[in-house]
Amino acid sequence: MRDEMVATMTAPMEPPAPPGGELVRGLGTGSAFAVVVGAVIGSGVFLVATDIRATVAAPIWGVVVWIAAGLLSLIGALTFAELGGRLPGTGGQYVYLREAFGPPIAFLFGWTLFLVIQAGSIAAVAAAFARVLAELVPLSASEQLAVAGAVIAASTGVHLLGVRRGGLVLDVLSALKVAALVGLGVAGLVLSDRGIPDLSAAPAPGAAPFGVALIAAFWAYDGWNNVGYLAGEVRDPRRSVPLAMIGGIGIVGVLYVLVNLAIHLTLAPDELARSTQPAVDAATRLVGSGAATAILLAILLSTLGCVHSLVMAGARVPYAMAKDGVVPAVLVRLSPRTRAPSAALLLQMAWSLVLAASGTYEQLFTYAIAASFVFYGLCAIGVIVLRRRAPEAQRAFSVPLYPWVPIAYALFCAAFVLNACIEKPLASLAGLGIVAAGVPAYVWFTRRRPQHEHEHEQH
Numbered sequence: 001m002r003d004e005m006v007a008t009m010t011a012p013m014e015p016p017a018p019p020g021g022e023l024v025r026g027l028g029t030g031s032a033f034a035v036v037v038g039a040v041i042g043s044g045v046f047l048v049a050t051d052i053r054a055t056v057a058a059p060i061w062g063v064v065v066w067i068a069a070g071l072l073s074l075i076g077a078l079t080f081a082e083l084g085g086r087l088p089g090t091g092g093q094y095v096y097l098r099e100a101f102g103p104p105i106a107f108l109f110g111w112t113l114f115l116v117i118q119a120g121s122i123a124a125v126a127a128a129f130a131r132v133l134a135e136l137v138p139l140s141a142s143e144q145l146a147v148a149g150a151v152i153a154a155s156t157g158v159h160l161l162g163v164r165r166g167g168l169v170l171d172v173l174s175a176l177k178v179a180a181l182v183g184l185g186v187a188g189l190v191l192s193d194r195g196i197p198d199l200s201a202a203p204a205p206g207a208a209p210f211g212v213a214l215i216a217a218f219w220a221y222d223g224w225n226n227v228g229y230l231a232g233e234v235r236d237p238r239r240s241v242p243l244a245m246i247g248g249i250g251i252v253g254v255l256y257v258l259v260n261l262a263i264h265l266t267l268a269p270d271e272l273a274r275s276t277q278p279a280v281d282a283a284t285r286l287v288g289s290g291a292a293t294a295i296l297l298a299i300l301l302s303t304l305g306c307v308h309s310l311v312m313a314g315a316r317v318p319y320a321m322a323k324d325g326v327v328p329a330v331l332v333r334l335s336p337r338t339r340a341p342s343a344a345l346l347l348q349m350a351w352s353l354v355l356a357a358s359g360t361y362e363q364l365f366t367y368a369i370a371a372s373f374v375f376y377g378l379c380a381i382g383v384i385v386l387r388r389r390a391p392e393a394q395r396a397f398s399v400p401l402y403p404w405v406p407i408a409y410a411l412f413c414a415a416f417v418l419n420a421c422i423e424k425p426l427a428s429l430a431g432l433g434i435v436a437a438g439v440p441a442y443v444w445f446t447r448r449r450p451q452h453e454h455e456h457e458q459h
Contacts, residue, residue, distance in 0.1 A: 023090060023232050023319075024339045026164035029240040034167070034174035035227040036248025038309030041177055043128045044220030045256050046279040046299050049263050053272045055213040065210065066260050069217035070253030072412060077224050077249045078399050079380045079406045081242035084228050085396030086386065088237035091320030092228025092313075093379060100382030103326060104442055109375045110321045111438035114348070116368040116431075118314035121223075122307055122352040123361035126151045129303040136296055148356045151304065155311045156349040162338030163233045166312050173305030180298035181255040184283060188262020191286045211419065220256065223306075224249045226313035233316075238396035311352075315344040326445055367431040370420040374435075377413030380406040 027035075052062045083096040091098075094113075098106035129151050130144035139147065159166040227244045231237040259279065266282040267275065275281045279299075283291035319341040322331035333343040355361040383399060383406040399405050421428040 022339070023334070023341070024163055025233055025235045026162065027167045027230060027234045029236070029243060031167040031171055032227050032230075032234050032240045032244035033248050033251070034171045035230060035309050035313060036224050036244050037174040037178060037251060038170050038305045039223035039226040039313060040221060040249070040252045041181070041255070041302055042125050042306035043132070043299050043303050045181070045259055046295065046302070047277065048216050048220060049260055049278040050272060050275050051216050052213045053269070055209045055216070060264065061210075062213070063257060063261050063264060065213045065217050066256050069214055069221055070249070070256060072218065073221040073224060073249050074246070074253065075405055075409045075412070076376065077245040079383055079409045080225055080228065081245045081397045082383055082395060082399040083379060084231060084241035084245060085238045086393060088231045088241060089320070090229070090232030090316050092231060092317070093225055093375065094317050094320055096379050096382055097375065098324070100385045101378065103324065105378065107321065107326050107442045108435050108438040110317050111441060112368060112371055112375070112435050113314070114318055114351070116364045116434055117372055118310060118317070119348060119352045119355055120361040120365040120368070122152060122310045122314065123148070123356040124365060125303050125306045125310065126352075126356060127361070129300060129307065132296055132299045132303065136293065145357060149353050151307055152311070152349055152352050152356065155308045156345050158308070159312050159315070159345055160335060160338065160340050160342055162340050166308070170305065170308050170312065173301065173308060177298070177302045177305050178251070178255065180301060181259050184279065184295070184298070185255065185258030185262045187286050188266050188282060192262070192265040221249065221252065223310070224252070226309060229313040229316040242397040311345070311348065315341050315348045318347065319344040326442065328445075366424070366427045367434060369431060370417045370428040371431040371435045373413045373416045373420070377410045377417070380410035380413065
């Protein structure tokens with residue numbers, strides 16, 4: 001990370017700030033793709049093959065699970081792509097919900113995102129980085145906590161240097177993690193002496209086990225919507241944001257299927273069932289003992305890039321909320337030199353560090369699962385609402401097979417929430433309670449701050 005920090009110091013200077021002290025449009029289409037790849041690919045693809053294998057009967061059906069989860073994610077990306085091209089403002093999903101359903105619903109999303117979803121994800125992935133590092137270098141529990149905190153702080157520090165420098169580091173990290181996944185996948189296809197099993201000959205899992213396995217894979221795809229949060233800093237966002245959402249999830253889907261196919265071709269079913277680190281075991285079988293270290297380094301690289309992307313994107317939502325005057329105006333402050341949303345970045349860092357230190361991030365994130373999919377489903381309905389409200393509005397991208405694609409995604413989200421409430425009723429109710437706690441918070445913030453006070457308050 002030190003070398004990456006040094007590299008950022010020699011990166012091109014930020015372009016001149018636009019009049020009015022607004023955010024800088026310093027991200028190109030390639031960086032928008034890097035945000036999607038960086039936010040989605042963490043440690044899940046390396047680790048959850050065993051969980052999926054334990055749920056479905058035959059290994060080849062595990063690959064089918066990854067394909068199905070990718071297609072469902074693509075449906076979501078197609079739906080959000082229309083919103084991203086139509087509403088290319090900073091805040092992404094917050095803006096989509098505000099325009100479709102009004103400020104209160106948008107606030108509840110932003111409240112839940114900041115309090116649990118984004119900060120919890122940052123803390124969880126940073127902790128995963130520390131745990132993997134402990135397999136290479138002996139670390140005590142307190143030292144792992146310090147490492148996780150250092151990763152969060154270092155990533156925040158890079159983003160305080162400006163969007164172009166933060167984007168440059170993300171470009172490099174995303175390219176390296178893609179190369180690592182391609183290397184593992186190609187090695188499995190080329191070096192393995194086992195053939196791809198016949199799907200028709202494998203016992204098909206029941207609907208319930210397949211659905212459970214699908215959830216495990218689906219969470220490894222989550223995060224493609226983060227690029228929308230950064231739309232205000234993307235050049236030509238009406239084109240680049242939809243392209244990055246769709247193309248980025250397509251790239252991730254191909255990589256996930258490639259890697260998991262390599263794992264299934266390399267490890268026998270009983271070996272996979274016993275493995276706690278299937279990617280490491282597969283690489284060791286293919287190349288030798290040195291491959292284990294290489295895969296652990298790849299996981300470190302992947303989790304580091306994921307933290308970096310989540311930190312970059314997440315801070316833009318409280319910034320957008322402050323611009324609307326629904327949270328304290330201090331969060332609209334930008335760094336005078338780099339135009340980075342410094343106040344929002346620092347607050348996000350502080351809260352992520354609290355969650356990392358408390359160790360409650362995984363529990364909180366579990367609580368927010370059902371709530372987050374409520375907001376995903378609302379965005380899908382929002383496509384239809386906005387089309388009906390303003391059918392002639394400019395759309396850089398139109399979701400194909402309208403209205404069936406957004407309807408299908410909304411139904412999927414509803415089914416996901418229903419299943420979560422059935423399988424984990426207490427956690428789901430707790431998550432909805434976190435959302436409900438945003439109602440008095442919204443009333444308090446909006447009554448305390450008249451709407452006009454935030455309009456030009458930047459320092």
